[in-house]
Amino acid sequence: MIYCLGPRGSYSEIAAKVFSKILGENNIVCCNSIYDVFQYLEGSKGNTYGVVPSENSIEGSVSLTQDLLLEFYPKIRIYGELDININHCLVGYNREKIKRVYSHPQALAQCRKYIKKYGWEVVPVSSTAKAVKLVRSMGSEEVGAIASKEAARLYNLKILEEGIQDYKNNTTRFILIGKKGLKLNLKGEGMKKSTVILKLIEDRPGALYEILKVFNDFKVNLTRIESRPSKEELGNYIFYIDYITPKNEGDLLKELERHVAYIKHLGCYRVFSKS
Amino acid sequence: MIYCLGPRGSYSEIAAKVFSKILGENNIVCCNSIYDVFQYLEGSKGNTYGVVPSENSIEGSVSLTQDLLLEFYPKIRIYGELDININHCLVGYNREKIKRVYSHPQALAQCRKYIKKYGWEVVPVSSTAKAVKLVRSMGSEEVGAIASKEAARLYNLKILEEGIQDYKNNTTRFILIGKKGLKLNLKGEGMKKSTVILKLIEDRPGALYEILKVFNDFKVNLTRIESRPSKEELGNYIFYIDYITPKNEGDLLKELERHVAYIKHLGCYRVFSKS
Numbered sequence: 277m278i279y280c281l282g283p284r285g286s287y288s289e290i291a292a293k294v295f296s297k298i299l300g301e302n303n304i305v306c307c308n309s310i311y312d313v314f315q316y317l318e319g320s321k322g323n324t325y326g327v328v329p330s331e332n333s334i335e336g337s338v339s340l341t342q343d344l345l346l347e348f349y350p351k352i353r354i355y356g357e358l359d360i361n362i363n364h365c366l367v368g369y370n371r372e373k374i375k376r377v378y379s380h381p382q383a384l385a386q387c388r389k390y391i392k393k394y395g396w397e398v399v400p401v402s403s404t405a406k407a408v409k410l411v412r413s414m415g416s417e418e419v420g421a422i423a424s425k426e427a428a429r430l431y432n433l434k435i436l437e438e439g440i441q442d443y444k445n446n447t448t449r450f451i452l453i454g455k456k457g458l459k460l461n462l463k464g465e466g467m468k469k470s471t472v473i474l475k476l477i478e479d480r481p482g483a484l485y486e487i488l489k490v491f492n493d494f495k496v497n498l499t500r501i502e503s504r505p506s507k508e509e510l511g512n513y514i515f516y517i518d519y520i521t522p523k524n525e526g527d528l529l530k531e532l533e534r535h536v537a538y539i540k541h542l543g544c545y546r547v548f549s550k551s
Numbered sequence: 552m553i554y555c556l557g558p559r560g561s562y563s564e565i566a567a568k569v570f571s572k573i574l575g576e577n578n579i580v581c582c583n584s585i586y587d588v589f590q591y592l593e594g595s596k597g598n599t600y601g602v603v604p605s606e607n608s609i610e611g612s613v614s615l616t617q618d619l620l621l622e623f624y625p626k627i628r629i630y631g632e633l634d635i636n637i638n639h640c641l642v643g644y645n646r647e648k649i650k651r652v653y654s655h656p657q658a659l660a661q662c663r664k665y666i667k668k669y670g671w672e673v674v675p676v677s678s679t680a681k682a683v684k685l686v687r688s689m690g691s692e693e694v695g696a697i698a699s700k701e702a703a704r705l706y707n708l709k710i711l712e713e714g715i716q717d718y719k720n721n722t723t724r725f726i727l728i729g730k731k732g733l734k735l736n737l738k739g740e741g742m743k744k745s746t747v748i749l750k751l752i753e754d755r756p757g758a759l760y761e762i763l764k765v766f767n768d769f770k771v772n773l774t775r776i777e778s779r780p781s782k783e784e785l786g787n788y789i790f791y792i793d794y795i796t797p798k799n800e801g802d803l804l805k806e807l808e809r810h811v812a813y814i815k816h817l818g819c820y821r822v823f824s825k826s
Contacts, residue, residue: 311663333785336778339611340660359785381656381675385615388586400656400675447785484776485763492760499786501759503611503777510608510634510722511774 277320279313280327282306285405285427291360291450292327294550298356299325299460309402314344317455318351324454325355331449332362334441335382337502341451342516345542346473354471354543355460356452360550362386364446366437367408367428368420378407379422387422389442396420408433452545462546468521469499470544472529475506475514475537484515486535491519494528552595554588555602557581560680560702566635566725567602569825573631574600574735584677589619592730593626600630601728607637608722610657612777616726617791620817621748629746629818630735631727635825637661639721641712642683642703643695653682654697662697664717671695683708727820737821743796744774745819747804750781750789750812759790761810769803771795 278301280292292304301323307313313326331337345352364387368374374396377384381400384391391398401407404423411421412431420436421427428435476483491498500518521544522528532539553576555567567579576598582588588601606612620627639662643649649671652659656675659666666673676682679698686696687706695711696702703710751758766773775793796819797803807814 311667331780331785333780333787334782336614336780392586398677400677402673402675443782445782445784449785482763482767484773485760485767488757488760488763492757498759500788501778503775505606505608505611507609507718507720509720510606510724513775 277301277303277305278325278327279305279307279316281310281313281329281403282308283403283405283409285408285424285430286403287360287362287424287448288327288329288450290424290426291358294358294360294548295325295327295356295452298462298548299323301325310338310340310344314348314352314453317453318348320455323458325458326352326453327450328453329448330357330451331500332382332386333445333447334386334443337516339504342502342504346514346540349473349540349542350456352453353456354451354545355454355458356545356548357469358450358452358548358550359447360450362441362446362448363425363439364422364441365425365428365435366420366440367423367433368411368436369417369434371420371436373417374420375418377420377422378410380404380407383422386441386443386446390440405430460546466546466548468544469518469547470521470525471516471518471542472532472539473514473516473542474532474539477535477537487515487532490528490531490535494522494524494531496520496522496528552576552578552580552598553600553602554580554582554591556585556588556604556678557583558678558680558684560683560699560705561678562635562637562699562723563602563604563725565699565701566633569633569635569823570600570602570631570727573737573823574598576600585613585615585619589623589627589728592728593623595730598733599729600733601627602725603728604723605632605726606724606775607657607661608720609661609716609718612791614779617777617779621789621815624748624815624817626731627728628731629726629820630729630733631820631823632744633725633727633823633825634722635725637716637721637723638700638714639679639697639716640700640703640710641695641715642698642708643686643711644692644709646695646711648692649695650693652695652697653685655679655682658697661716661718661721665715680705735821741821741823743819744793744822745796745800746791746793746817747807747814748789748791748817749807749814752810752812762790762807765803765806765810766794769797769799769806771797771803
């Protein structure tokens with residue numbers, strides 16, 4: 277079974293469908309929130325997976341997913357990642373009559389310039405697919421939604437314009453998560469990446485520099501470094517780091533441990549592509 | 552004049568009132584969006600300022616503010632920062648009758664566990680103060696808002712519970728911004744900080760390490776390092792760095808320039824406190 281962030285027609289469901297082919301798991305269940313995906317997984321048995329958004333090329337990381345990866349550690353791990361192109365569409369009845377547009381706050385932010393051009397009022401809702409459903413149920417020419425082509429088709433609404441995001445290179449990264457200890461049955465060899473969360477020993481000028489020196493000494497290529505609040509006080513951070521997994525990862529982790537307050541290894545996983 | 556993110560009763564207005572005392576500027580104008588604050592400032596003359604949220608100790612940075620600082624560079628600069636304690640209140644008529652709560656998505660996220668306990672449906676709106684206004688106009692016991700004490704008082708609604716955020720240490724940092732070249736008339740000397748945005752020359756293992764080595768060599772204390780998408784492609788980042796301004800900042804900037812694709816100095820500014 278694969279739990280994903282719903283409702284049906286969401287970009288998460290599109291990603292879950294790709295993973296479903298790779299894993300040979302046909303049962304996709306759409307959940308109400310990212311939190312629910314984590315919680316259902318925690319109580320699951322056997323080969324059960326989750327698919328949630330982790331990062332977008334325009335808006336940056338999805339904070340809730342990052343926070344929950346820490347909260348549910350060590351029970352939940354990362355098993356894969358997949359990038360999906362985001363192609364926002366204006367969905368509704370008549371572009372010239374629209375006064376209000378509904379969508380998820382990230383989608384509204386990604387189409388900020390387009391919306392500004394028409395001077396529409398924006399109404400944030402919990403997902404892009406829900407926005408389409410809402411506009412469908414209102415049945416008024418004065419409202420529109422911003423969502424995927426798939427969501428428009430699902431709820432039988434017209435696509436008024438495609439590719440309306442401000443930046444054309446708009447990609448969202450989804451991660452495949454599951455309980456610790458799952459065995460994926462995958463053919464061939466692909467690039468492997470790892471994710472760690474670490475906290476520096478204390479706030480001193482060179483603390484982060486020391487950590488990066490270790491990665492540099494091991495000639496390991498970082499693909500993401502992100503600071504998140506430690507939630508203890510403002511100016512106190514933890515770091516999320518993704519890197520191409522080296523053969524001697526055990527040694528790298530041992531050396532890193534000597535320089536940090538804690539380090540949590542969220543997984544070493546395959547990077548998948550859509551086709 | 553001081554433009555701030557509205558509506559009246561918002562945490563931004565609370566911050567703007569503190570800055571208004573410091574600057575001797577009594578005219579505070581509440582704007583509809585963070586974008587409007589930047590745009591009004593761009594077209595302003597004389598001693599005109601803006602106050603916008605930049606970072607929260609729980610939720611992390613305010614992406615839109617970070618993006619606009621880059622978009623409006625070099626016209627708009629940072630002139631000060633101020634931390635405000637966030638004390639979310641449940642506002643409405645009767646806690647036991649509530650079925651839906653309205654608030655800004657960040658406030659809803661900050662009270663996630665509290666909301667979960669009661670099983671309320673959440674409805675995101677554009678600001679905490681707007682949520683109070685909405686609940687007031689609905690006049691139903693089934694709805695509640697999450698907002699500041701000040702907003703509850705302003706719209707004459709009951710505070711049902713105080714301090715409902717999941718983490719008690721909840722602080723938002725606000726920045727004072729204005730057109731390049733403003734002269735602030737301030738007494739005394741306080742700690743000074745600087746903010747730069749920089750882009751690494753290319754994605755290579757040690758690129759960020761090189762930059763941090765320069766800061767380390769200059770014995771400069773970083774107070775924030777944050778990666779943001781460059782909006783070019785996933786995995787391509789720019790970095791926002793705050794540091795305690797050293798006396799030889801000119802030399803530091805010159806040395807940094809040798810290691811980056813670009814560096815934008817957003818300002819060297821005073822750190823203010825509420826009292």
